[in-house]
Amino acid sequence: MIAKQGLEGIVATTSSISSIIDDNLTYVGYNIDDLTENATFEEVIYLLWHLELPTKEQLQELKNQIADNMELPKEVIATLKSMPTDKIHPMAALRTAVSLLGLYDDEADVMEKEANYRKAIRLQAKMPTIVAAFSRIRKGLEPVAPRKDFDIAENFLYMLNGKEPEKIEVEAMNKALILHADHELNASTFTARVCVATLSDVYSGITSAIGALKGPLHGGANEQVMKMLTEIGSVDKAEQYVLDKLSKKEKIMGFGHRVYRSGDPRAKHLKEMSRKLTELTGEPEWYDISVKVHETFTSQKPLPPNVDFYSASVYHSLGIDHDLFTPIFAVSRVSGWLAHILEQYDNNRLIRPRAEYTGPSLRQYVPVDQR
Ligand code: CMC
16 A cells, blocks of 8 residues: 555545536536626525526525524524633634534434435524624624525625625625635545544534634635735735745745646636725735735745635725634535535445554563563
8 A cells, every 4th residue: 555645636536516627616517717707605505505506496495594594593602602702713613613503403413315405504504693693702792693685695794794794795705605615625525524424414524624624724724824914014025025934944825735736716716806805995905915925926936826815815805804714714615515415425435544554563562560
């Protein structure tokens, strides 16, 4: 056996949900560019879960189901309020709250297909509410109840800020949610599939996936990008900052990808959104610093920006706290995780690879007093 570090290039399963071929990303055959320009996040959720775009009626039904399930159990709100909110990362709060949701779902361990689909709706509907509620609670504010007449993008911004968002903000959030919705066998999706392939429940699968997304090599990178942009502070300092980091062999967050070689097709959308939004908010420097980092980094290393690089300045321009960037990624990616979980259950086999053993060869036990 020869181990491939990080399972690079290993095809671990089949899937009909999303594909990356020649650096193009498609969701069930639809190019991500097409969907980002034309679709709503709800249409994409339906597509990922049913492998077809919805009719008007099917879309309305899904929206109604989501609207009916956005409220959190009072016990979950109480637990969010009891958390040491000033000390913990919102991803840790989200991970715990999602696990807790399972305790208040009578169907948590019912493994029938229809019950799993109902749980998918509940999780998709409640995750934005959790993130928004946590954000308000830690500021000493009461959570804002979701509105039934709002879609997920609008509702999320509304619950976060307690006021109706502008149209352009909703459009940006909708696009960002579409762009992050699914991504083949990324680390968190693989985690979710490994978990439920033991025939564990949907809540366990999503809780595990949130844990995997939290890391800075995966979803946690977007927050680190904003931290870097803030540290840089002005365009004239960007070039030297990047060169210094690289000379110390440190990574620059938001660049590189395991699968893409010529570039992440999601990045160009976020770059354009960043340009427009930073101009609109009167803070174009965030875009300008990003572009300078981008130019300097790629002049040194042939690694283009990934989805996390320009999303940082996009979310910042929407007035979102920097440590909520990764939870927003989760609010979107839960649609993909759920699609993969449902697909895994449909054709399940335990996922159990092997390890190439590199430890000592066979030896004899020595009693503790003779060691
Ligand atoms: N900055 C500087 N050097 C880098 C970077 C980077 N961002 N990414 C890769 N490299 C270098 C790395 O140092 C290594 O160089 P050498 O061969 O000289 O040691 C080489 O490129 C290969 O790197 P790797 O870490 O082995 O590559 P990988 O395929 O295992 O990792 C990655 C992919 C995304 C984890 C990595 O590019 C990285 O750490 N990027 C920064 C974190 C980041 O932006 N993550 C978000 C990923 S995309 C969306 C998501 O999942 O959220």
